[in-house]
Amino acid sequence: MTYTFVTLFKNLVEGYFQDSILKRAVDSNILNLNYLNPRDFSDSKHDKVDDTAVGGGAGMVMNPQPLFDALEYLKSDDENVHIIFLTPVAKPFKQNDAKRLAEKSHIAFVSGRYEGIDERVIEEFADEVFSIGDYILTGGELASLVMCDSISRNIEGVLGNIDSLSVESFETPLLEAPSFSKPQVYKENSVPSEYLKGNHSKIRSLKLALSECKTKFFRPEQLLKHRTRISYEK
């Protein structure tokens, strides 16, 4: 997988790949990273990339020209590149998107700054537009990293243990059951005794019950989805 980050602030992105799982994936060439700075494509005298909004409104909007030229350059280099814009005005990014996008060969993440990107750029180039949640970030870079991380762990070879993908939260409507590490007793609190007894069918039932509790507490709408699915399967 090749990722191209189209951003004015490469430094915000680069650091994330300098440690842990994604560093290993980059070092073993499972992931290739490119960066494209719209400022390098600006035709203006002072490499300007933003201006006040036409029609009024607070803040600055990213001009179409530098982004148009950057994205045309990107597409001329790889016509199969899948271009994703990050903005709060978009569909929410979900686990099934992460799995689907892991099949692509090249994804470009276009991050806006300031008050956003001239809509004509999005209209012209977006294959998809995503928001990572109902809150406003100072720019799309963090959102692109969130998506990139989540997509990458679905690419073969990135995670050591492929089993860990199948029982995770959001693979089913239920949230994952709690996990425990050693020691069995820590500060007088023991892990659930069933976890210790080695009866795998009992452990499975307990984990399911705990999953349902967690889901009911944190995401009641997901529990409803789970119960509807179960009654449908019966």
Ligand code: ADE
């Ligand atoms: N840019 C600013 N806020 C964002 C969000 N919630 N998701 C994606 N991109 C953004």
